[in-house]
Amino acid sequence: MELYDFNRLELNEQMEVVNQLGAFIDNHVTKTERCNLYAVDMFFVEVVYNSEYNTITELRSFKTGYLLDKYSTGF
Incomplete structure (x- = not known):
């Protein structure tokens, strides 16, 4: 799946793709939000x-891009 095709999907369809094709990489936690990073084919989904x-x-x-920066801190 290409990034463009993924972005055209509805939220529920995107979550289905992440659950079926995504490989969990890492998570990042702040006071207001928790983020899980997945790799799907040749792009990332947070x-x-x-x-x-x-x-x-x-x-x-x-x-x-910069969205990956928070997952590389502490190394």
Whole structure:
């Protein structure tokens, strides 16, 4: 699946792709949100949860960039 095709899907369809094809890489936790990073084919998907209510608030899909920076801290 290409990133463009993934972005055209509805949220529920995107989550289905992440659950079926995604490989979990890492998570990142702050006071306001919890993020899980997955690799799907040749791009990444960040699943963002509201920490207080434990609900998915957003999916962020990307190939490279600053969104990966928070997962490389501490090494």
